[in-house]
Amino acid sequence: MAPSPPPPEELPEVCRDIQIEYSNQVMKLGLVLFQLLSEALKLDPNHLADMDLDKGLAFFGHYYPACPQPDLTMGGAKHSDYGFLTVLLQDEIGGLQILHDQQWVDVPPTPGALVINIGDLLQMISNDKLKSVEHRVLANKKGPRVSVACFFSTSIAPLTKKYGPIKELVSDDNPPRYRETTVHDYIQYSFYKEVDGVSGLVHFKL
Numbered sequence: 001m002a003p004s005p006p007p008p009e010e011l012p013e014v015c016r017d018i019q020i021e022y023s024n025q026v027m028k029l030g031l032v033l034f035q036l037l038s039e040a041l042k043l044d045p046n047h048l049a050d051m052d053l054d055k056g057l058a059f060f061g062h063y064y065p066a067c068p069q070p071d072l073t074m075g076g077a078k079h080s081d082y083g084f085l086t087v088l089l090q091d092e093i094g095g096l097q098i099l100h101d102q103q104w105v106d107v108p109p110t111p112g113a114l115v116i117n118i119g120d121l122l123q124m125i126s127n128d129k130l131k132s133v134e135h136r137v138l139a140n141k142k143g144p145r146v147s148v149a150c151f152f153s154t155s156i157a158p159l160t161k162k163y164g165p166i167k168e169l170v171s172d173d174n175p176p177r178y179r180e181t182t183v184h185d186y187i188q189y190s191f192y193k194e195v196d197g198v199s200g201l202v203h204f205k206l
Ligand SMILES: O=C(O)CCC(=O)C(=O)O
Pocket: 060, 062, 076, 081, 088, 090, 096, 135, 137, 146, 147, 148, 149
């Protein structure tokens, strides 16, 4: 949806207006979140936005059909998100879990609440200060589950810009832990690698 939104007529008519409006609001929220995260990293509030982290948004609608035998499969396999930040809206069905201290923890649906995930690329540029969260979605028999995931990543623009650990966050005592990469190369690598639950970040470690 950003930086090059599709022509509106290419979006399904039934959700066209709300998709455009929702994406615009998520872009605004993203800017605020990147300002807060910059401050959390003890950087200038505009640091992450000045690196264009808030400029690209990919919009994914997920539909998980009801599953008659949910114990035999997963709705969505364990992974961490590749981009910088994810804004997730889930319906009331539930099933999202995050991995915390080697344990799967439910993220119950809360009316009016959004789930914000740190992505791999934010972990990389923060030199592991912020951690991308591993998560999965359980299958369920209650009924279809719907979610909307908006990914902040600049991959959809043909950007050659390289990202690596932010220089203000590294020092002799805390050297860079990752080599630089373009967002495009990181996402290509992570997308096409084996689905084995191991983060693509491992491949970029120094
Ligand atoms: O459907 C969900 O709640 C999670 C979706 C997800 O993890 C993703 O799109 O990366």
